[in-house]
Amino acid sequence: MKKILLITVFLTALSSCSIEDDINIETTLVSISTENEFTPSTTGKNVQRGSLFAWISEMQIVAAHSGGYISTTDFTLVANGTTGADTKFFMDAVMIGNNSFTASSKTTETERLETAQVPISESFTTTIANLKARNPYALYTSTNPVNYTILPGTVQNVSIPMRTYNSRFIALFTTEDIVGSNSGNIVTITTYVNGVLYGPSASCSKSKNATFYWSNKNSIAGKSIYFKIVNNDRGTLNTYYTNSIVLKASNTVKIRYTIKDTSFSTTPM
Known part of the structure; x- marks a missing residue:
């Protein structure tokens, strides 16, 4: 038997300190709840971005069953209010029983390694703020696989810690x-x-x-x-x-x- 999972992704906002800024998803949680019986699998879906960072373009969740069955769902993040897009993350075809869950992200942000000149009339803080306002290039992965037993007929939550090395x-x-x-x-x-x-x-x-x-x-x-x-x-x-x-x-x-x-x-x- 297989289940459909409802997935909620929580990401913390950027924080700041005097020298360094956290890009900050090191303690991000992907919370997964079982809901309803199995429906036909959909491996690619559009889902409204919600509060997810603008530099994250896609999320992928993988559930690997101990018996060898693997369920993978790719979520493309779209603007809030997009017609036809889900407002929540649903993962299909997850097998009942012990599963190992992992998560990862993709980005469409441009990789940058560049220098430039700015007029001395521009304040130091303005120059730094303009560069800091750019979306960073950052990819996120689960810190470790999370083993969880999916049971029929019950609501469950699976939390997957994620981090970036960028x-x-x-x-x-x-x-x-x-x-x-x-x-x-x-x-x-x-x-x-x-x-x-x-x-x-x-x-x-x-x-x-x-x-x-x-x-x-x-x-x-x-x-x-x-x-x-x-x-x-x-x-x-x-x-x-x-x-x-x-x-x-x-x-x-x-x-x-x-x-x-x-x-x-x-x-x-």
């Missing part, structure tokens, strides 16, 4: 007391990840600040990032290296580097 890094480079001969690109910044040159270089000057934004499949927990800063001080090249920062899961780092003629400073944003 992280995000946002940096702003500004100048202070620079005495270069002109307002050209007198400061050059290059990025190193795990000790290897990575991504495009950036440049800033007396008239332009520089930004660095990294959110893609490679920006995951455990990666180490630092910057090499070369200040062309009237023909003299002053080279600095920032401290390495190790990325954490479900987290955004926001930081400002201020370059002076013979030194630089670091400010969490």
Whole structure:
């Protein structure tokens, strides 16, 4: 015998602290309740997004029965109020008995590894806020399979903890007391990840600040990032290296580097 399951997905909102932001689904729960007898299986469904994060495009729930039967349902998230879309998550054809439940997500967000210049007239907080407002690239999976025995004729709840290993890094480079001969690109910044040159270089000057934004499949927990800063001080090249920062899961780092003629400073944003 098989059952149809009603699935409710709960995701927490973004929270903030002085240095790092949680992308934050590390303790997300997918709650599943049995409801009604088996109906013909539907493996792909549209479901209204509700409160799910905008960067999550699909959710997949898999129930693997101990006897070998596997039920998989893919849910495509659509806008609230979409005609014909379910307002709740229903998973079909889950076998009565012991099942191992797992969950995962997909995203249609663009992977980004980029630098840019912004005018010095734009405030530091505005620049950082504009970058932070982008949807991150983040994928979520269940922390471990959840074993649960599905019984006939009873309402049950299955909670599946989920997490992401993705992280995000946002940096702003500004100048202070620079005495270069002109307002050209007198400061050059290059990025190193795990000790290897990575991504495009950036440049800033007396008239332009520089930004660095990294959110893609490679920006995951455990990666180490630092910057090499070369200040062309009237023909003299002053080279600095920032401290390495190790990325954490479900987290955004926001930081400002201020370059002076013979030194630089670091400010969490």
